Amino acid sequence: MSTEQLLAVAPRLSPRGSGRPPGRGHLRRSNFRWAVAFVAPYAAVFFAFVVHPFGYALWMASKPSLYADLINDPLYLPTVFNTLLFVGLGVNIKMFLALLLSGFFLRRRWWIRALLAFYVLPWLIAAAQACISFHWMLQQQGLVDGLLSAFFGIDGPIWFNDRWLAVGANIVAYIWKWMPFWTVIFLAARMTISRDIYDSAAVDGATGVRRFVHVTFPLLANLYLVCTLISTLWTLGDFTTVFVVSGGGPGGYSDVLATLGFHYAFDTYRPALGVAAVMSALPVLIPIVIVLMRRYQSREVHL
Amino acid sequence: MSIALAFPRPARRPSYRLRQVLTEAGSVLLGVVLLIWSLLPVYNMLLIALDPEEGEIEFAGNLWPAEPSLDGFRDVVTQEARYLEDFWHQFGNSVYIGLSTMVLTVLIGSLASFAVSRLRLSKSSLLTNTALLTYAIPASFLIVPYYRIMHGYGLSDNLWAVIAAQVTFATPFAILILQLYASFIPLELDDSARVDGASPIQMYLRIYLPLMVPALAVVGIYALLLAWNDYLYQAVLLSPRNMTVSMTQGQLFADIDAEWNAMMAAAIIYVLPPIALLFALRRYVAASFTMVSARA
Numbered sequence: 001m002s003t004e005q006l007l008a009v010a011p012r013l014s015p016r017g018s019g020r021p022p023g024r025g026h027l028r029r030s031n032f033r034w035a036v037a038f039v040a041p042y043a044a045v046f047f048a049f050v051v052h053p054f055g056y057a058l059w060m061a062s063k064p065s066l067y068a069d070l071i072n073d074p075l076y077l078p079t080v081f082n083t084l085l086f087v088g089l090g091v092n093i094k095m096f097l098a099l100l101l102s103g104f105f106l107r108r109r110w111w112i113r114a115l116l117a118f119y120v121l122p123w124l125i126a127a128a129q130a131c132i133s134f135h136w137m138l139q140q141q142g143l144v145d146g147l148l149s150a151f152f153g154i155d156g157p158i159w160f161n162d163r164w165l166a167v168g169a170n171i172v173a174y175i176w177k178w179m180p181f182w183t184v185i186f187l188a189a190r191m192t193i194s195r196d197i198y199d200s201a202a203v204d205g206a207t208g209v210r211r212f213v214h215v216t217f218p219l220l221a222n223l224y225l226v227c228t229l230i231s232t233l234w235t236l237g238d239f240t241t242v243f244v245v246s247g248g249g250p251g252g253y254s255d256v257l258a259t260l261g262f263h264y265a266f267d268t269y270r271p272a273l274g275v276a277a278v279m280s281a282l283p284v285l286i287p288i289v290i291v292l293m294r295r296y297q298s299r300e301v302h303l
Numbered sequence: 304m305s306i307a308l309a310f311p312r313p314a315r316r317p318s319y320r321l322r323q324v325l326t327e328a329g330s331v332l333l334g335v336v337l338l339i340w341s342l343l344p345v346y347n348m349l350l351i352a353l354d355p356e357e358g359e360i361e362f363a364g365n366l367w368p369a370e371p372s373l374d375g376f377r378d379v380v381t382q383e384a385r386y387l388e389d390f391w392h393q394f395g396n397s398v399y400i401g402l403s404t405m406v407l408t409v410l411i412g413s414l415a416s417f418a419v420s421r422l423r424l425s426k427s428s429l430l431t432n433t434a435l436l437t438y439a440i441p442a443s444f445l446i447v448p449y450y451r452i453m454h455g456y457g458l459s460d461n462l463w464a465v466i467a468a469q470v471t472f473a474t475p476f477a478i479l480i481l482q483l484y485a486s487f488i489p490l491e492l493d494d495s496a497r498v499d500g501a502s503p504i505q506m507y508l509r510i511y512l513p514l515m516v517p518a519l520a521v522v523g524i525y526a527l528l529l530a531w532n533d534y535l536y537q538a539v540l541l542s543p544r545n546m547t548v549s550m551t552q553g554q555l556f557a558d559i560d561a562e563w564n565a566m567m568a569a570a571i572i573y574v575l576p577p578i579a580l581l582f583a584l585r586r587y588v589a590a591s592f593t594m595v596s597a598r599a
Contacts, residue, residue, distance in 0.1 A: 031422055031423075031503065032422075034418075034422060034502075034503040034504070035418040035422040035423075035503075036418075038414045038415065038417055038418035038422065038503070038507070039414070039415050039418045039419070039430065041410070041411045041414055041415070042411050042412070042414070042415035042430070042474060042478070045411060045467075045470060045471055045474060046433055046437065046471075048456075048467075049449075049452075049467055049468065049470075049471040050433075050436075050437050050440070050471060052448075052452055053445045053448035053449050053452050054440070054445065054448070056448040056451060056452060057444070057445060057447065057448040060447070060448065101337070104330065104333060107330065109330075111334065112330070112334065115334050115337060115338060118338055118341050118342060119337055119338075119341050121341055121342070121345060121578070122341060122344070122345075124574070124577055124578045124581055125345070125574045125578075126531060126532045126534075126549065126570075126573060126574050126577070127532050127534065128532075128534040128549055128552050128553055129348075129552060129570040129571075129573060129574050130344055130574075132552055132566075132567075132570065133344040133345070133347045133348045133351075133567075133570075134344055136347060136351060136563070137343070137344060137347045142347075143343070143346075143347045143350065176340070176341075176344065180341075184592060185592070188592040188593050191593065192593070230439075233439050233441060234441065236441055237440075237441015237442060237443045237444055238441075238443070239443035239446075239534075239535050240534050240535065243534075243535075243553075244534075244553065258441070258443045258444065261443075261444070261446075261447070262443075262446065262535075265446075265447045265450075266539065271447045271450075271451070274447050275447045275448065278443075278444040279444075281444070285439075285440075285441075288439070289435075289436065289439045292435065292439060293432060293435055293436075296431075296435060
């Protein structure tokens with residue numbers, strides 16, 4: 001889940017040798033055997049631990065009555081809505097702030113460089129541990145309540161007793177954990193933009209906000225889109241944040257699909273229903289995967 | 304910059320200096336806000352861990368505990384805290400899972416990427432696509448079937464069940480990154496080795512692996528961190544008999560009376576190794592970030 005994401009930036013992979021003259025790229029028979037042998041471990045992992053479980057999940061979730069059960073569960077539709085909020089707000093706020101902040105970290109000041117080291121800390125801290133800290137911070141008489149009463153003289157709310165506060169707390173914790181990673185990605189991408197482009201834009205009068213809107217953003221737009229799609233997939237599957245920060249409180253009304261599926265499967269012992277709950281995200285998942293694959297394949301898009 | 308020096312600067316408007324000061328003040332303010340935002344939960348961890356009272360998670364209004372104490376840390380290290388009687392055993396399990404995931408991911412990923420990028424396997428795009436597809440499946444969605452199939456594979460309550468899951472989810476990234484990196488290594492090297500009669504396995508060991516070290520390091524760190532960060536798979540696939548540090552943290556949620564100073568101390572000890580590792584290898588990581596976005 002964490003660093004797990006370096007790839008976000010993985011470029012388009014061009015299969016080696018596809019543009020080479022025929023004959024040179026030709027495999028000799030013995031070479032082919034070697035190649036198969038080299039790929040075999042990965043293929044074995046893929047079939048045993050991707051194809052098999054995924055097929056099993058589809059089989060488990062194939063009974064239509066499960067979906068009737070889902071709809072009839074009063075918690076299901078609120079959970080779907082929470083998931084949309086969690087993913088929609090979490091991903092977009094995080095990506096947009098990361099894009100803006102990457103510009104801030106581009107400034108050449110020694111203290112901004114030093115700040116970056118602290119800023120990436122959330123990304124390096126294991127998710128469960130960081131989320132426990134968030135959970136305690138928002139408990140009654142926790143750090144946030146203490147600070148609120150010390151600085152503003154107000155009593156903080158009971159955070160996890162209110163559905164929207166709980167969902168909001170999950171989103172904030174999620175943004176806190178993952179924004180640094182995407183900031184670093186955008187920072188690296190911004191560093192590759194040549195100064196000449198900015199210099200000539202400055203001659204044309206594009207500085208400040210106009211430079212961002214007309215020069216920087218168009219150059220990063222592709223990367224931004226692909227990163228947003230990848231982040232959407234990961235956020236959809238994020239389990240730890242919601243499970244630990246709000247714990248689904250109040251009464252399961254801040255759950256998302258990943259945690260609801262877990263509760264069905266391991267708390268109420270209805271594994272098939274749990275699989276059906278997460279599989280109901282497939283209609284969102286599949287189009288994103290298709291778009292991503294096409295982006296990787298089409299020549300003009302390099303991520 | 305050099306252009307700016309070569310030409311006389313245009314006459315400054317009076318507001319120029321003011322704007323510069325405002326920009327500077329604004330970025331200092333933003334810097335302070337970011338620092339507080341980033342460190343507040345970390346600070347909260349320290350506050351709880353350094354509190355001498357065991358179950359204390361409340362904030363008493365002091366910005367620093369009145370009597371900071373290392374009792375929490377001592378109880379963890381000496382394994383005297385409740386639930387942490389086997390802390391070092393649990394830590395060992397976490398390390399075992401992390402290192403095994405790392406080694407297997409590097410091995411399987413490098414073998415597959417060698418076949419695709421150096422042996423010119425004809426269906427290479429198929430492999431890339433399966434990697435991408437796996438990469439796009441949220442791991443948490445497969446937890447229920449994993450629970451079932453691991454039982455079928457005879458791996459229930461076995462550390463290797465977690466390792467297998469982590470390797471599965473780490474390898475796609477490994478293959479994609481290694482393929483990218485391999486595309487920078489000239490194929491002519493392989494051709495001349497082949498002329499000299501090197502077998503593919505020799506090419507893999509003597510040419511491919513040594514040249515790929517930076518990318519292998521990044522992939523290894525990635526796999527290790529993935530396993531280190533995991534909570535769900537360890538919590539579901541392992542029983543208390545094979546507890547890891549990550550699991551203890553979550554299991555205790557139900558227990559309000561747990562010794563939270565010790566628990567937070569354990570959490571801090573647990574999160575330190577990845578931070579140390581990443582800062583030690585930051586050059587490799589920074590290089591891979593730039594390499595990857597240079598292609599963008």
